[in-house]
Amino acid sequence: RQFTHILGRTTFIAIISGTAAFLYVTQRERHPGTQLPSDPSKKTIVVLGSGWGATSLLKTIDTTEYNLVIISPKNYFLFTPLLPSVAVGTLSPRSILQPTRYLARHKSRQVSVIEAEAKSVDPFTKTVTFEDDSEIKGNTSQTTIPYDYLVYAVGAEVQTFGIPGVQDKACFMKELADAEELQRRFKDCIETAAFPGQQESEIDRLLHVVVVGGGPTGIEVSGEIHDFLEDDLKSWYPELAGRVRISLVEALPSVLPMFSKQLIEYTESTFKESKIDVLTKTMVKEVKDNSVVLQMPDKTIKEFPCGMVVWAGGNKGRKITQDLMAQFPSVQTNRRGITVDHHLRMVGAESIFAIGDCTSTSYAPTAQVASQQGAYLGRVFAQLAKKDNFEKKLIELQQAVPVASESEQANIASEVESVQNQLAKVKLRPFHYSHQGSLAYIGSDKAIADLPFANGNIATGGVMTFLFWRSAYISTLFSLRNRVLVANDWLITKIFGRDLSRD
Ligand code: FAD
Numbered sequence: 001r002q003f004t005h006i007l008g009r010t011t012f013i014a015i016i017s018g019t020a021a022f023l024y025v026t027q028r029e030r031h032p033g034t035q036l037p038s039d040p041s042k043k044t045i046v047v048l049g050s051g052w053g054a055t056s057l058l059k060t061i062d063t064t065e066y067n068l069v070i071i072s073p074k075n076y077f078l079f080t081p082l083l084p085s086v087a088v089g090t091l092s093p094r095s096i097l098q099p100t101r102y103l104a105r106h107k108s109r110q111v112s113v114i115e116a117e118a119k120s121v122d123p124f125t126k127t128v129t130f131e132d133d134s135e136i137k138g139n140t141s142q143t144t145i146p147y148d149y150l151v152y153a154v155g156a157e158v159q160t161f162g163i164p165g166v167q168d169k170a171c172f173m174k175e176l177a178d179a180e181e182l183q184r185r186f187k188d189c190i191e192t193a194a195f196p197g198q199q200e201s202e203i204d205r206l207l208h209v210v211v212v213g214g215g216p217t218g219i220e221v222s223g224e225i226h227d228f229l230e231d232d233l234k235s236w237y238p239e240l241a242g243r244v245r246i247s248l249v250e251a252l253p254s255v256l257p258m259f260s261k262q263l264i265e266y267t268e269s270t271f272k273e274s275k276i277d278v279l280t281k282t283m284v285k286e287v288k289d290n291s292v293v294l295q296m297p298d299k300t301i302k303e304f305p306c307g308m309v310v311w312a313g314g315n316k317g318r319k320i321t322q323d324l325m326a327q328f329p330s331v332q333t334n335r336r337g338i339t340v341d342h343h344l345r346m347v348g349a350e351s352i353f354a355i356g357d358c359t360s361t362s363y364a365p366t367a368q369v370a371s372q373q374g375a376y377l378g379r380v381f382a383q384l385a386k387k388d389n390f391e392k393k394l395i396e397l398q399q400a401v402p403v404a405s406e407s408e409q410a411n412i413a414s415e416v417e418s419v420q421n422q423l424a425k426v427k428l429r430p431f432h433y434s435h436q437g438s439l440a441y442i443g444s445d446k447a448i449a450d451l452p453f454a455n456g457n458i459a460t461g462g463v464m465t466f467l468f469w470r471s472a473y474i475s476t477l478f479s480l481r482n483r484v485l486v487a488n489d490w491l492i493t494k495i496f497g498r499d500l501s502r503d
């Protein structure tokens with residue numbers, strides 16, 4: 001009985017202290033303290049972007065020593081790994097967004113967050129020109145500001161290879177608006193297929209979804225659409241659900257080239273069970289209004305009727321990135337993106353640091369890489385601030401020498417020596433990437449994971465990996481608020497299913 005009593009008391013104390021901690025954290029998040037004002041004597045770092053790289057930098061950097069300006073056309077951070085779940089309504093769009101101001105407001109010095117698109121960078125005058133591209137504009141909607149350091153983290157855009165019809169007729173899976181558009185179009189296809197008197201061949205066309213690209217984006221989107229079909233459409237559209245077809249088209253001989261052979265086979269067999277047709281060695285040649293034109297493995301050209309095409313064909317550099325690189329024609333020649341040195345400085349432009357998908361490095365363009373690079377830059381700026389402070393101190397000491405007495409001069413000399421020693425110890429270490437593994441959701445409550453383990457790799461797939469995938473992503477979300485929203489959405493979807501209404 002005594003044991004039960006102790007257990008009861010411990011549980012009670014744990015619940016009370018857990019609730020108190022939760023309330024404390026949420027209150028601190030909502031009501032941040034006062035911040036230092038912007039200081040013209042400090043250097044200004046301008047950050048372009050509010051994605052993985054930029055947000056990770058914002059979280060890490062100590063703004064005591066800098067004025068920070070963030071410019072991005074989106075005033076939020078988007079948690080891309082869960083974007084395909086938004087496309088079918090498993091998660092609501094707001095759950096995977098984190099307004100940039102929530103993070104900026106917690107820094108020691110005020111951070112200026114500007115919702116605008118950078119149009120050009122002049123690395124010679126060290127200025128950025130940006131424009132308010134939103135619907136509502138004031139009298140001023142374009143301006144140019146100077147920077148001491150520029151963090152260039154604008155990501156990449158979708159690679160369409162100029163294939164006819166892709167840009168105007170396909171759906172993408174890059175931005176939040178893409179996921180919302182995919183959801184709208186897919187539901188429209190279903191409702192149109194349900195229209196009375198619809199021809200049989202037209203129903204089959206409308207219910208055929210073609211996903212292009214067997215990289216992780218295409219795989220995850222196919223898996224999520226399949227879940228929507230199995231978990232919800234079968235109950236609410238029983239006469240149509242069995243006729244929905246998903247085809248995944250990939251130009252290479254296999255899907256997911258970055259995963260181990262075992263996981264590629266596992267994914268392909270899971271897709272086979274899920275009745276997702278995987279067409280490898282098949283290339284999309286054109287996207288038409290009601291069909292997709294494919295070059296088959298035997299090089300013949302075939303046209304397949306379909307209701308919608310989802311394009312997940314990879315990344316390419318943004319125009320602003322190409323323009324910036326064009327200013328250094330002799331050193332910025334890699335078409336994949338900006339070439340950087342070991343400290344992530346743009347080769348040719350000392351004051352520009354480039355991170356994430358806009359760069360061309362030996363790493364894959366992933367969130368993992370971009371966020372580690374952002375965190376690394378936070379540490380680099382701390383070192384640079386130390387260096388600046390020591391250099392300033394040296395100048396002050398040297399200026400004091402002519403007016404100092406003999407005894408004071410001896411003191412100054414020893415202080416100079418000490419500052420020089422400390423300055424010599426300020427070293428910028430090169431960026432080192434630590435791979436934490438690759439994870440992807442493949443539908444049917446299954447995920448695959450290639451995880452580094454004791455100098456080797458563990459390749460695992462299945463339901464347990466799916467639970468690991470969910471826990472890994474929920475812990476990676478940038479805020480408690482997002483964690484609560486995502487967990488809540490998963491629960492609501494499990495209990496009530498996905499919402500079928502179309503806005
Ligand atoms: P982004 O995160 O794309 O950020 C770029 C930022 O720049 C955005 O805020 C954008 O609004 C802003 N911007 C654009 N143009 C301008 C401009 N002209 N001026 C100013 N700002 C501008 N990686 C993983 O490691 N694991 C995953 O599970 C994973 N899942 C993914 C799922 C999907 C559907 C997608 C599309 C990608 C996924 N990735 C994943 C890849 C990952 O999202 C990217 O590698 C990562 O976003 C790159 O970070 P970034 O900061 O370079 O660019």
Ligand code: NAI
Binds near residue numbers: 216249285
């Ligand atoms: P990707 O570049 O990895 O894959 C695109 C695929 O499309 C390629 O396999 C290519 O062969 C194929 N393709 C291109 N044009 C084609 C055509 N005309 N016809 C048929 N196939 C064509 O692009 P993805 O999947 O968007 O990923 C981009 C980056 O984001 C990658 O680095 C990836 O690792 C990362 N990512 C990671 C995720 C994860 O870890 N779970 C999820 C999503 C993206």
